[in-house]
Amino acid sequence: xxxxxxxxxxxxxxxxxxxxxxxxxxxxxxxxxxxxxxxxxxxxxxxxxxxxxxxxxxxxxxxxxxxxxxxxxxxxxxxxxxxxxxxxxxxxxxxxxxxxxxxxxxxxxxxxxxxxxxxxxxxxxxxxxxxxxxxxxxxxxxxxxxxxxxxxxxxxxxxxxxxxxxxxxxxxxxxxxxxxxxxxxxxxxxxxxxxxxxxxxxxxxxxxxxxxxxxxxxxxxxxxxxxxxxxxxxxxxxxxxxxxxxxxxxxxxxxxxxxxxxxxxxxxxxxxxxxxx
Numbered sequence: 001x002x003x004x005x006x007x008x009x010x011x012x013x014x015x016x017x018x019x020x021x022x023x024x025x026x027x028x029x030x031x032x033x034x035x036x037x038x039x040x041x042x043x044x045x046x047x048x049x050x051x052x053x054x055x056x057x058x059x060x061x062x063x064x065x066x067x068x069x070x071x072x073x074x075x076x077x078x079x080x081x082x083x084x085x086x087x088x089x090x091x092x093x094x095x096x097x098x099x100x101x102x103x104x105x106x107x108x109x110x111x112x113x114x115x116x117x118x119x120x121x122x123x124x125x126x127x128x129x130x131x132x133x134x135x136x137x138x139x140x141x142x143x144x145x146x147x148x149x150x151x152x153x154x155x156x157x158x159x160x161x162x163x164x165x166x167x168x169x170x171x172x173x174x175x176x177x178x179x180x181x182x183x184x185x186x187x188x189x190x191x192x193x194x195x196x197x198x199x200x201x202x203x204x205x206x207x208x209x210x211x212x213x214x215x216x217x218x219x220x221x222x223x224x225x226x227x228x229x230x231x232x233x234x235x236x237x238x239x240x241x242x243x244x245x246x247x248x249x250x251x252x253x254x255x256x257x258x259x260x261x262x263x264x265x266x267x268x269x270x271x272x273x274x275x276x277x
Contacts, residue, residue, distance in 0.1 A: 071098030
């Protein structure tokens with residue numbers, strides 16, 4: 001059988017959803033603060049896709065899938081949403097003490113096949129579960145790709161909590177050994193990453209300090225998860241950091257009749273604030 005990489009006729013649209021480290025355009029969210037105090041507090045979040053981290057110069061991050069969760073696990077409202085030419089903004093009212101999660105998660109299955117001399121795209125609503133019945137008998141050159149893209153940030157009111165870090169078992173997820181709202185310059189932090197619910201070795205982790213528009217060197221840290229899915233990051237200086245984890249590219253096989261195994265791609269993005277000692 002011939003082997004095909006996960007790209008296909010609709011691959012450009014799928015690629016746009018992924019935040020791969022190799023891409024010059026990086027998607028991100030930046031909260032007005034990651035640690036706050038008080039009984040009636042809000043956080044404002046900027047969301048964009050740009051070349052220079054945390055600078056608005058390419059396009060806004062769409063808010064269709066944006067959600068927020070309070071420390072007790074209940075879903076909270078995304079308020080005052082606005083999308084402009086270069087960025088989106090929104091507010092979350094932090095009505096509980098503890099760590100809040102704000103995230104945009106996108107799951108996507110796309111593909112194509114050849115039938116009667118024409119290339120057809122898989123219809124909308126195709127999933128991994130119904131893929132076999134969506135591909136007609138006699139179809140050839142079947143190519144599919146499944147993507148999961150998770151972009152999330154954490155904001156803590158008062159003392160950090162960990163109730164929102166229960167894995168869903170889908171895509172790449174962060175399990176904090178070091179809490180993401182307890183990062184100090186000059187100290188090491190340890191994070192564990194799961195892929196489909198399991199600690200995964202060999203995941204490439206990219207960490208970049210913000211403000212790259214104003215320095216000559218990117219200063220990118222390229223790390224890899226160990227056998228237990230853990231990676232250690234030492235913060236050289238205070239500031240906002242962009243962290244990305246993306247699964248290596250996966251092959252799928254081309255065949256006739258039943259669809260080949262899905263090519264899988266998953267990406268995880270977060271913004272972390274490192275405080276001065």
